[in-house]
Structures are given as C-alpha cells and as structure tokens.
Amino acid sequence: MLPIPTYIVAPVIAQKQKFNLSTRADVPYRDDYIWFLQPWKAGYNGAEKFADEVFEKLEPDVVVYADNTMVYPLLYMQEVKGKRADIKIISKYASSEGVPLLSEKSIEQWLSEADVYTVSPLAGRKRQGIVWKIVD
Known part of the structure; x- marks a missing residue:
C-alpha cells in the first residue's frame, strides 16, 4: 500500500503523460485513470x-x-x-x-x-x- 497522496496524484500524472492503461476507454461516466489508479470508489455512481x-x-x-x-x-x-x-x-x-x-x-x-x-x-x-x- 502506498501513501494516500500517491493515489491522489497518480491519475493526474498518468493522464498528463498519456500513460496507456490498456483498458477500454469507451465506458460512459468512467474516467479510467481515476477508476484504475485510485482504490477508493466512494461517491462513484x-x-x-x-x-x-x-x-x-x-x-x-x-x-x-x-x-x-x-x-x-x-x-x-x-x-x-x-x-x-x-x-x-x-x-x-x-x-x-x-x-x-x-x-x-x-x-x-x-x-x-x-x-x-x-x-x-x-x-x-x-x-x-x-x-x-x-x-x-
């Protein structure tokens, strides 16, 4: 487990670097960077x-x-x-x-x-x- 701030900034950095997550990018209402790089899902609907x-x-x-x-x-x-x-x-x-x-x-x-x-x-x-x- 990494320190919590790591999970907060990881999606932002990955998106800016255009890091390929190798996921399907066409799922409505889902930001793949946040979905896969932040472990908490509270509030996700x-x-x-x-x-x-x-x-x-x-x-x-x-x-x-x-x-x-x-x-x-x-x-x-x-x-x-x-x-x-x-x-x-x-x-x-x-x-x-x-x-x-x-x-x-x-x-x-x-x-x-x-x-x-x-x-x-x-x-x-x-x-x-x-x-x-x-x-x-």
Whole structure:
C-alpha cells in the first residue's frame, strides 16, 4: 500500500503523460485513470448513471446486447431497482430473468423479433445517444 497522496496524484500524472492503461476507454461516466489508479470508489455512481440513461432513452420492448463490463449495471437496475422490465438484456455471461444467453440464441434471431441495441461502438451499428442500434 502506498501513501494516500500517491493515489491522489497518480491519475493526474498518468493522464498528463498519456500513460496507456490498456483498458477500454469507451465506458460512459468512467474516467479510467481515476477508476484504475485510485482504490477508493466512494461517491462513484457512473454505472448507475449509465444504466439510467440507457433505460430512459430506449423505446419499449427492445433488446440490449451488453458485454461483460456493462451487463451487470443494467441487470442490477432492472432486477433490483425494478426498472424497464420490458427491455431484454442479453450477453454471453448473463441476461434478464427468463431470457436466453446470447450463446443460446443468435443475434440474427433477436433481430427478427425486436430492435437490438448494443453498448459498444462497432461496425454495423448506428449511434443513438449512449447506445448503438444494430442496423445490419
């Protein structure tokens, strides 16, 4: 364990030096330098803000494909906080209650049933606010 002031200045110095943390830099409401270089998380609410925004912006009865980093805040808000039960959340690792995992049903099958959004910016997706709609 280092002295506390080290953790306070480490993110600032790393960012100024453009130190590569080798993390994904596209997680909404998360500063990777602070997230990974400061051990305390008191007051951090980025995951909740992300999930709230996703649920506020999407139309009813859609599917959200989330990777391992982003799926759990969405599931927490849906299953524990009771938000947007109409939205199906899928991933390779977890999904909404009673909804198959991505490995059990293909993206093509999901697309034939509903609009599908993802939380990651990849080719074949159209950005719509904080999420991307799969268009192909």
